[in-house]
Amino acid sequence: MMHCGELIIKLSDLRAVSGRENEASDAIAEVFREYCDEVYIDGFYNVVGLKKGQASEPKNILITAHYDEIGLIVTDIEESGFLRFAPVGGVDVKTIGAMEVTVHGKHDLFGVIGAKAPHLIDPADKDKAVKFEDMRIDIGLSGEKAKELVTIGDMVSFNSPAQKMMNNRIAGKSLDNRCGVAAIVETLKELKKLNHDDNVYVVATVQEELGLIGAICASYRIDADLAIVIDVCHGDMPGTPADSSFPLGKGTAIGIGPILNREHVKAMIKLAKDEHIPYQIDPETGDTGTEAAAHAVAKEGIPVILLSIPSKYMHTPVEMISVDDVIATGRLAARYIAGREK
Amino acid sequence: MFELINKLAGAYGPSGNEKQVSALIRSILKDKVDEIREDALGNLICVKKGSGKKFMLAAHMDQIGVIVTFIDDKGFLRFGNIGGLRPQVILGQRVVFENGTTGVIWYEENIDDIKKLKLDKMYIDIGATSREEAEGMVKLGDQAVYAADTKLQNGKIISKCMDNRIGCAILVQMALNSPKTENEIYYVFTAQEEVGLRGARTAAFGIVPDMALAVDVTGTGDTPESKPMAVRLGAGPTIKIKDASVISHPAVKDRLIERAKSANIPYQFEIMTFGGTDAGSIHITAGGIPSGGVSVPTRHIHSSAEIVDMKDVENAVELLEHFVK
Numbered sequence: 001m002m003h004c005g006e007l008i009i010k011l012s013d014l015r016a017v018s019g020r021e022n023e024a025s026d027a028i029a030e031v032f033r034e035y036c037d038e039v040y041i042d043g044f045y046n047v048v049g050l051k052k053g054q055a056s057e058p059k060n061i062l063i064t065a066h067y068d069e070i071g072l073i074v075t076d077i078e079e080s081g082f083l084r085f086a087p088v089g090g091v092d093v094k095t096i097g098a099m100e101v102t103v104h105g106k107h108d109l110f111g112v113i114g115a116k117a118p119h120l121i122d123p124a125d126k127d128k129a130v131k132f133e134d135m136r137i138d139i140g141l142s143g144e145k146a147k148e149l150v151t152i153g154d155m156v157s158f159n160s161p162a163q164k165m166m167n168n169r170i171a172g173k174s175l176d177n178r179c180g181v182a183a184i185v186e187t188l189k190e191l192k193k194l195n196h197d198d199n200v201y202v203v204a205t206v207q208e209e210l211g212l213i214g215a216i217c218a219s220y221r222i223d224a225d226l227a228i229v230i231d232v233c234h235g236d237m238p239g240t241p242a243d244s245s246f247p248l249g250k251g252t253a254i255g256i257g258p259i260l261n262r263e264h265v266k267a268m269i270k271l272a273k274d275e276h277i278p279y280q281i282d283p284e285t286g287d288t289g290t291e292a293a294a295h296a297v298a299k300e301g302i303p304v305i306l307l308s309i310p311s312k313y314m315h316t317p318v319e320m321i322s323v324d325d326v327i328a329t330g331r332l333a334a335r336y337i338a339g340r341e342k
Numbered sequence: 343m344f345e346l347i348n349k350l351a352g353a354y355g356p357s358g359n360e361k362q363v364s365a366l367i368r369s370i371l372k373d374k375v376d377e378i379r380e381d382a383l384g385n386l387i388c389v390k391k392g393s394g395k396k397f398m399l400a401a402h403m404d405q406i407g408v409i410v411t412f413i414d415d416k417g418f419l420r421f422g423n424i425g426g427l428r429p430q431v432i433l434g435q436r437v438v439f440e441n442g443t444t445g446v447i448w449y450e451e452n453i454d455d456i457k458k459l460k461l462d463k464m465y466i467d468i469g470a471t472s473r474e475e476a477e478g479m480v481k482l483g484d485q486a487v488y489a490a491d492t493k494l495q496n497g498k499i500i501s502k503c504m505d506n507r508i509g510c511a512i513l514v515q516m517a518l519n520s521p522k523t524e525n526e527i528y529y530v531f532t533a534q535e536e537v538g539l540r541g542a543r544t545a546a547f548g549i550v551p552d553m554a555l556a557v558d559v560t561g562t563g564d565t566p567e568s569k570p571m572a573v574r575l576g577a578g579p580t581i582k583i584k585d586a587s588v589i590s591h592p593a594v595k596d597r598l599i600e601r602a603k604s605a606n607i608p609y610q611f612e613i614m615t616f617g618g619t620d621a622g623s624i625h626i627t628a629g630g631i632p633s634g635g636v637s638v639p640t641r642h643i644h645s646s647a648e649i650v651d652m653k654d655v656e657n658a659v660e661l662l663e664h665f666v667k
Contacts, residue, residue: 019589034490044591044630076572077615084570085613104597133570152572152611153583153595210589217630 001034004186004330005323008170011178012162016043017155018088019069020104021045021206022256028067028181028204035188036202042221044213047204051188055204061337062302063187063225064291065217065231066208069173070315072096072137072156076105076309081144082136083111085156089209093132094237095316100159101139103139105150110159131317151262155339160317169248175319177208179309179326186330187337194338207290215291219298227295227304228333232299233282235312241281243283246310248322251278253330255256255306259296264305277332282308333338343515343656346370350507350514351492355590356407356485357537358426360384362440363403363639367510367531371517375529383599384533384555385545389519394525397666398551398631399516399540399559400620401509405502406644407487408437408447408466410480417470419445422461424485425536426617429459432574437486443468443479444489488646497652498575504648506535509557512658521663535620539587541622546627553594553632556582556621557662559650560612560637571613573639576651578608578656582635585614586621594634601664607657612637636661 008190011031016024016297027107028047036049047067052058070089077083083103087093093111096113103109113135137148137156162172170179184202191200201222205214219227233253236245254272256265263270272279284306287293292306312320350398355363364386368378368564378391386403403475404564406425413419413543432447437493441444445466449459471478492501521527528549533541535558546554563571573580581598599630602609612635636658 019584043632073613075615076570084572086613104623108664153613207589209625211632213626216626220629273603323471 001189004182004327005168005170007031007185008175008179008182008323008326009162009164011181012172012174014178015102015146015157016068017067017157018207018209021068024067026229031185032202033187034269035192042128042217044214044217046218049202049275051191051200053196053198053200055164058197058199059225060199060201060223062203062219062222062295063184063333064203064205064218064227065184066177066206066291066293067204068206068209069157070209071158072101074150074152074154074156076152077143077147081141081143081146083146083150084137084202085137086132088155090315092128092315097130097135101137101156102153102159102248103137103150104139104312106155109139109149110139111156114138127259140214152168160316169251169320170323171318171320173317173319175311176232176314177209178309179321180232182304183230183306183309183329185324185334186327187333190331190334191337193335195336198340200337205291212291212294212334219302224302224342228300229290229295229304229306230329231290231306232311232314233308234278234314235310237312246280246282248310248312248320249324250280252325252332253282253308253310255282255284255292255308257284257288259292259304260284260306261303261327265304268305268332271336271339274331275335277335278328343500343511343653345596346514347499347508347511350491350511351501351503354487355403355405356487357404357534358486359440360403360533363510364531368656370514374407374520375517381544381548382540383544384529385541387545387549388529389521390517390527392522392524395553396549396551397528398528398530398546398549398554399513399623400545400556400624401513402532402541402620404507404534405487405505406536407485408465408496409485412471413476413482415473417472417476419466419468419480421466426642426644427461429461429464430456433459435646436489437466438489439480439484439486447484474642476614477565479532490646495616499650499652500647501570501646504640504650505559505643506641508559508650508655510664512557512655515533515659515661519659519663521667524667525666527666530608532620538625539618539620543627546624546631550628551631554624555594555620555662556619556624556635556666557634557658558619558635558637559640560614561643563638564643565641573610575639575641576653577639579654579661580609580610580611580637580639581614582621582637583593583612585618585622586616588619588633590621590634591625591632594632596663598634598636598665602661605660605662605664607661609661610639
């Protein structure tokens, strides 16, 4: 059994740009296998684990956390060997200049996103924003050689290995939402120690960043009586609005909003209080932008709870989370599942 | 095949009102497939029965257009968009209503910068001089489409609504060719793609195929100062890698590449950073359907004069026939 922090680092370093999760699905299935009765990978590379409940007629609880990450896609290979690219998911163009990347071509290739030297920038353009179409990936190869190894449509991921930091924090490229997957594993670990009546389906989902694709497929295929979504919310930093950013290390943020089931949310908050599990309140006025939006309207509708782990610098290669929050999220979810009325 | 394309491009069919296109396709494919049915949203589903895998090929029938929202005292029509319209592109265009009434799109001329032009500063002039006269010709909610003909010139087609009658033509031609296979093929002519990929969603739910393809148009990067895109007119149909609505399933994409290679059909890869296709709604239907797309490189999409290359169209038919075998 891996410690939570080590697991987060291992998960964050997997490469799974949305639409290319197949390269990472086996690794996640292996982690689930340690705690589940059944594990399978579906046709879209969702990784599904089932931990059976003890009731004779168990209900089904679905927990999802997406494991895809934002990245880039090669859109053209120039005669000079430079690669043109476009974003996959919400990549902030300001944060990727001078990044080191891996181009997933015939084999993995190291590349850099070069930036024009400051000396060479036209003074008139100095304050202008850079656009994706003005940037290139340099893999050091001639056009001819590059075309042998790279194809239009190849995915590109950021090289930003997860780092353990002071105060039990971790920074890395895809803590959105591998820390959510780690929270699922924490939930399973905790459930091993507890009795639970209900079947627990855990799903590490694909293509969330492109429109909740994996979640839509998962809640159609699994007949769930309750869904719990684990994702990240904004960690607070200077200049962020207090009502939509949350301090790290103060526990999971429990979502409250129109699409989230009020009775379950109330019960979840009461449980957190009673058990002294740290939590925060996350008011969600819209559809939450998370997989909760998919589950809430799946089939005839599934009651849904949203638990969010605060992450600073979301959608940059240096996202930062607190391991304590991940553990708190897992404990809270597990206790909630185990404590449901028989 | 040009005759077929010409016929399809001439049919009137803005989103939500596809019945003329549907009737035309039905009349051509009657007796050529095993079953033809229409679902509640107006999708036309033509089935070639088989005992093997189920393949769904979807081409949307609807075209972009305008819808009358208000008729003023002087008889000018205000309108909203059906699908993606750019004010500068529709300015000065002739449009035609279902009943044949023709109008011209013009704008309030007191604007200081034409770049600021928006649809709510534009109107349709049907030549009427009063509200009463106008109301005798059109009603609120009536829809109009570009009025333009279809021309074959040096192997290229110039026409309105190649998006996506060209996709319809490809599927109709394929159904007429009737490729020999044990697989079951669903030629699906979908409704309401331009307003949110709506028809394809219900059609896919009704069929639940093993694999699905959207057959549609894609942009090119070969016109002066166009946005960069590695697609050229005449260099082959495109195999979709990604658009704004879907990332093609690896199994679908790989099957297309493999079939194109073995049959020696030219192809290009397509990454559209904006715009979606029917594959976007099909692939998230009924728990997930592996989906992808084959597209025809098209210049000036959503204008009254789109250009496609006949070779790309014919190669698309051939590629799809190999795909389903």
